[in-house]
Amino acid sequence: MAKRAAPEVNAGSMADIAFLLLIFFLVTTTIETDSGINRRLPEIQPDTNEPVVLKQKNIFTVLLNGKDQLLVEDELMELKDLRKAAIEFLDNGGDGSCSYCHGKKDPASSDNPDKAVISLKNERETSYKTYIAVQNELVAAYNVLRDARAQALYGQPFTKMEANLNDVNWPGNKTKLKEQLEKIKVEYPQKLSEVQ
Amino acid sequence: MAKFNKKPGGEMPEISTASLPDIVFMLLFFFMVATVMRENTLMIQNDLPYADQVEKLDKKDLVMYIYAGKPSENYKQYGNVARIQLNDKFADVNDIAAFIAAERASKREELIPFLTTALKVDKDANMGLIGDIKQELRKQNALKINYTTKKGSVFGRN
Numbered sequence: 081m082a083k084r085a086a087p088e089v090n091a092g093s094m095a096d097i098a099f100l101l102l103i104f105f106l107v108t109t110t111i112e113t114d115s116g117i118n119r120r121l122p123e124i125q126p127d128t129n130e131p132v133v134l135k136q137k138n139i140f141t142v143l144l145n146g147k148d149q150l151l152v153e154d155e156l157m158e159l160k161d162l163r164k165a166a167i168e169f170l171d172n173g174g175d176g177s178c179s180y181c182h183g184k185k186d187p188a189s190s191d192n193p194d195k196a197v198i199s200l201k202n203e204r205e206t207s208y209k210t211y212i213a214v215q216n217e218l219v220a221a222y223n224v225l226r227d228a229r230a231q232a233l234y235g236q237p238f239t240k241m242e243a244n245l246n247d248v249n250w251p252g253n254k255t256k257l258k259e260q261l262e263k264i265k266v267e268y269p270q271k272l273s274e275v276q
Numbered sequence: 277m278a279k280f281n282k283k284p285g286g287e288m289p290e291i292s293t294a295s296l297p298d299i300v301f302m303l304l305f306f307f308m309v310a311t312v313m314r315e316n317t318l319m320i321q322n323d324l325p326y327a328d329q330v331e332k333l334d335k336k337d338l339v340m341y342i343y344a345g346k347p348s349e350n351y352k353q354y355g356n357v358a359r360i361q362l363n364d365k366f367a368d369v370n371d372i373a374a375f376i377a378a379e380r381a382s383k384r385e386e387l388i389p390f391l392t393t394a395l396k397v398d399k400d401a402n403m404g405l406i407g408d409i410k411q412e413l414r415k416q417n418a419l420k421i422n423y424t425t426k427k428g429s430v431f432g433r434n
Binding site: 085086088089099101102114115116117118119120121122123124144159160202203204205206207208209211212213215216217219220223242246 | 291298301302326329392397398400401402403404406407414417419422423425427430431
């Protein structure tokens with residue numbers, strides 16, 4: 081009896097634990113996806129087309145110079161003020177036809193969101209990060225307005241609805257959601273033109 | 277009280293290593309799943325800018341990547357002006373047309389309209405290069421683009 085070996089720990093269930101962990105990681109790990117700002121380039125128009133005439137007050141000019149300075153509507157502006165300025169411009173509703181706008185109805189600014197165009201011009205020396213920052217702020221301005229409108233109409237922000245539309249596991253009615261999104265997009269169309 | 281006598285030698289009981297393979301396989305599987313394979317070897321600096329209004333770029337098979345930036349340390353002989361990289365080579369703006377055509381040819385026809393071009397451009401590149409790329413993409417009618425960015429606030433970065 082003196083020479084009894086220590087009892088061995090049963091390792092039979094170790095494999096089960098290992099598989100449990102493996103499956104846990106399999107389920108929880110999402111492979112990192114790239115993300116970024118989606119844009120659609122304009123098609124090349126034949127030169128014969130008449131240039132579209134827009135009223136000056138419906139154009140919100142954003143100029144970026146080679147030193148990464150921002151000129152908005154002929155005034156020097158800091159990047160942090162751009163979003164607010166863009167929202168004010170888009171949401172102005174100067175001609176009163178936009179029932180959902182909350183802007184100042186300033187007759188010198190844009191008529192309605194449908195007519196309002198943001199024109200972005202950059203120089204060759206502009207740095208990419210500033211350009212992206214400006215793009216980001218302008219997209220943000222649209223998103224803020226669309227979010228507010230979607231919140232008022234459907235009780236949830238636009239960006240969330242859009243995320244739901246792309247989510248495969250979302251249980252709701254996608255056709256309806258798509259219609260709602262389209263309606264918002266018509267009310268606040270993204271008219272962001274880039275000057276070449 | 278002989279019963280309670282210690283064993284002579286008093287060595288520790290050995291730990292079973294039977295489960296070591298399981299653990300190793302588990303780690304292996306985990307890394308196999310979580311690792312994203314880089315399709316291209318980057319020859320340029322590619323420090324992406326930050327933005328917070330981003331959308332996810334799903335469907336990886338429908339994305340064409342165009343990289344641009346300064347040549348990295350190992351490729352200093354190519355100068356220090358931002359350049360385009362397509363697949364594994366430095367390229368010129370004129371090469372984009374062939375690149376797009378090759379990418380399109382490798383996809384099923386019905387998927388071609390959904391192809392997106394992801395521009396992975398270093399934050400210090402200048403817009404001249406990007407303007408040229410965009411113009412070239414317009415000529416090739418590859419209109420869906422995505423400025424790939426990191427997620428984060430645009431403010432307070434240099």
